[in-house]
Amino acid sequence: MYKIMIVDDNHLSIEGIYNRINWQQLNAQVTHKVYDGKMSLEILKSEAIDLIISDIEMPQLDGLSLAKEALTIHPNIKIILISAFDKFEYAKQAIRLGAFDYVEKPLNYEYLEQILKKALNSLANEQKNLAILKHSKPLMIDNFFFELLNSTCEEAKYSLDNYPNYLNLELNYRYFQTIIVRVENAKEIKDRIGVEKYHVSLMSISDKIKESLKDDFFMVHILSNFNELIVIIGHNYSSSKYFHKRATEIFTDLSSTLHTQIFEVHIGIGNVVKYLWNLALSYEDASKALEYCFFFPQKEIFDIRDTIGKGLPQEFYQTQHEEELIQLICKKDLDALEEWMNQLARELLANYRTKQLVFIQIYTLLGRLLKFLYEMDIDSKNIEKEIIEVYSKIDAFNNSSEIFKWFNKICKLACEKMNASIKTYHDRTCASVISYVKEHYNDANLSLNNIADYVNVSSSHLSALFKKNSGTNISDIITSVRIDAACQLLTNTTIPLKEISEKSVILTNTISVPVSKRKQAKHLPSIVRNTP
Structure with a gap:
């Protein structure tokens, strides 16, 4: 039953409302008749009231001020304001403050009862939705972190700043990090044991990860994204290096355990970030680290620090050199291409000290080249075949010069493909011209x-x-x-x-x-x- 409070400094007005409304039909009960606005606030602080009917014109605390304070105490409370003054400004102020409605005196009790019915129906719907919302808080927490991982720092702070308190999330830590655990054979497992059992097994992995992390990190939250688990951790360690080292050690131990199960997993470890709102950067790093499982499928853990050269900006292999290579291929200038290749070799060898990392950079450039050939509708099957064959026997390269000699060979082959494709295009164009002339x-x-x-x-x-x-x-x-x-x-x-x-x-x-x-x-x- 809904609890109703009637507030008016006029005793007769309160009694009129109390006696002329069918409260039982509204499933409501007048629990308080209050003749002082300040007293009504004291009651609200100690007791939950569903709806207030209040006069606007009262000494000490008027109805508009009462509405404002009451909504601060109970944001979901419904308020109906009454006034003997025919002033539209009162109605505007009442609605602006958050009151449900405004009724003028002398009261039409049938009309007031209709307003009360609408207000209580609205309250019932809100309470139902609030119950659903509270029940779905775990899902909201997941959505909060998903949004956080896919937003820039500025976007996250602007749109998510109010949610940690509402969701009761303790996020006031010095450092944060994201680790991705990707199930590489997810489809095979789903086909074999079914989707439901697959996800139950995935939840078991999630529980195992939480158990392994709980003693070393204050915050552990795991998101399940169908074929991967996104692990978000936070702590107040004195240094980011120790934070990263400890997380890597735990996941190194975990990887061998997970591989004894039916799952084949790869783990991508992102950088440690200092602020919660920068978590997207760590997530991006973890995703980027996982890209290298294509090059080294025999590995299980990929740390972003191992995939990017310490002295080389991250954009090195993503933009500048990719575009330079494409331009040289388009120009088919073999001399300029060879000079560029020599410069590339010097830069890579100065910043990457292992054969695998040098090879990764070359593979990235070749990936961009293949994409370009595909976009140009140029047949690159033999180039793809050559790359795959060499990838499977990377250890056959004895030194860096052999790798770059092979890279140069692939680039020249791409130039030949471009030449052949252009000649074919020119021949077809000229044939189309002659055919058109003969017809017209x-x-x-x-x-x-x-x-x-x-x-x-x-x-x-x-x-x-x-x-x-x-x-x-x-x-x-x-x-x-x-x-x-x-x-x-x-x-x-x-x-x-x-x-x-x-x-x-x-x-x-x-x-x-x-x-x-x-x-x-x-x-x-x-x-x-x-x-x-």
Whole structure:
């Protein structure tokens, strides 16, 4: 039953509301009749009230001030304000403060009862939703961390700042870190034992990880993302180095335990960050570290510190050198490519001291090259095959020069592919031009622009491309095709010369026609050779 408080300094007003409303039908009970606004606040501090009906005009504490204070104490309480003054400003202030509604005196009790019914229905819905919300708090906590891991520092602080207190999360630690445990054979396990049992097994792994971490880290939260577990830890260790070292030791021990189960896992360890709002950086590092399991599947743990050279900016192998390589491949400048390769070798060897790390950087560049060839619709199957074969026998390289010699070979092969692809494209374009001319030679409006539109290139580019590829101009081709058509008509038909002239549309003088065609054109009547 809902608890109702009526507040008014007028005794008769309170009694009128108390006696004229059917409270039982509303499933409500008037528990307090209060004649002083300040007294009502004292009651609210010690007792939960569902709805307040209050007069606005009261001494000491008016109804608007009462509403403001009451909502601070109980944010979900419903408040209906009453006033004898016909002032719309009161209604606006009441709603702005968060009151449910505003009713004018003299009271229409039937109308007031309708307002009360709406207010209590609204309260019932809110209480139902609040119960659902409280029940789903674990899910909200997961959503909080998912959002945190996928937001920038500024975005996270702006949109999530209020949630730790609401969710009762203790996050005031000196350092934080993210570790990803990825199940590589997830599909195989799901197919074999079913989705439900797979996730039960995954939860068991999560429990094992929590148990292993609880004595060393104050905060441990694990997110399950279908095929991976995202582990978020926090502590107040004196240094980030010790934090990272301890986490790595625990997960190194865990990896051997997990591999004795049905799961095949790879573990990516991100950097330690100093602030909660920077956790996305650690998550990004852990994800990036896991990328290297493609290169070294025999390993189980991938630490971000081992995958990025200490003296080399992280962007080194992601942007600058990738674009330089693509530009050189496009230019097909083998001398410049070799010079660039030598410079790359010097930079890599100065910053990476192991064969595996050097090879990883080269693999990253080759991945970008393959993506470029794919986007250009260039067949790169043999290049892919070569890369896969070499990857499987990386230990066959005895020194760094052999690795770069092989890399140079792949790049030259890509240049050859580019050359072959461009020549094929040019040949196809020129063949399309000739085919189009043969189909439309009798069109008086046939021109370079028409043909360029058909093959979808600019007229200037098409003119130069055709000349370079075939050694002749498009206008000569048009004339040649028209003369051929006229000769065929003269030889094989009895069509009148004037009609042949119209069908052939010979618009150029034979002076501009190639010699072989000029000899044919010499035997044509002038009306055909020089038709305007």
